[in-house]
Amino acid sequence: MEILDYAFMQRALLAAVLVGITAPAVGIYLVQRRQALMGDGIGHVAMTGVGLGFLLSASPVWMATLTSVLGAVLMELIRWYGRTRGDIALAMLFYGGMAGGVMFINLAPTGSNANLTSYLFGSLSTVSQSDVVAICLLAAFVVLVTLGLRRQLFAVSQDEEFARVTGLPVRALNLLTAVTAAVTVTVAMRVVGLLLVSALMVVPVAAAQQLTRSFAATFAIAVAIGVSVTIGGTVTSYYQDVPPGATIVLLTIAAFIALTAVAAPLARRRARALSAAQPAGDPAECTIPAGREAPNEIGV
Secondary structure, rough: OOHHHHHHHHHHHHOOOOOOEEEHHHHHHHHOOOOOOHHHHHHHHHHHHHHHHHHHOOOHHHHHHHHHHHHHHHHHHHHHHHHHHHHHHHHHHHEEEEEEHHHHHHOOOOOOHHHHHHHHOOOOOOOOOOHHHHHHHHHHHHHHHHHHHHHHHHHHHHHHHHHHHHOOHHHHHHHHHHHHHHHHHHHOOOOOOOOOHHHHHHHHHHHHHHOOHHHHHHHHHHHHHHHHHHHHHHHHHHOOOHHHHHHHHHHHHHHHHHHHHHHHHHHHHHHHHHHHHHHOOOOOOOOOOOOOOOOHHHHE
């Protein structure tokens, strides 16, 4: 294939695959915790790290990782102790991170608004060999955490109080989830961009939930959607000369709409099949009363 003849596209496709795996793998826990916009907030904070990278002549990816991890920890601390003024503190953290990034990158000798734009919305041609190495290492960490601790993270995401009663270190696991989300943001920023990465963490999970409520199935389908749209968006961006981040997000939303359209008739067909299979003579107490359906959460 012609697209694979270019080294920058090889790097971009590898990065796209890793982003497609890691973003939904973390997003499934954020969706369960009702923190779908956490990735967006971390992306704002990571901008300061990108700016510092240019200002200090260091790797923007590693500086963004450090900054976003610190920001994610602060977000968790604010969630624990912020109480009524927590939303104000979070707003200052998010907008301060964005303002810091713009300021630092303009103060840097080699920085420019063009450099910042490539991190905000993604860029195929700027994914360097050192970026690929950093992305591979960070993606390996994300996969190890999200798969190795999936039972513990799922338990905390579902019910923190119950998880605490069973003896799980809830605060430590919450911090680990926040740190993993921060790492995922920096993994994805070269392909999708800091301002759009949250969509790739959330929408594939929401799309997978249209088809199944099993945790394992939702995880697998969400990752499959993530990999498909990131590869599709990267290839489309190369041939049509369109922004990769925007293309990937629009493909993700299209997948959600398509799966929603498919899931609705399937759900009605399953309901009719269950109704037809139920014996006519069953007493009333054997049926589930209206309005008493199971909670709308992902099951194990």
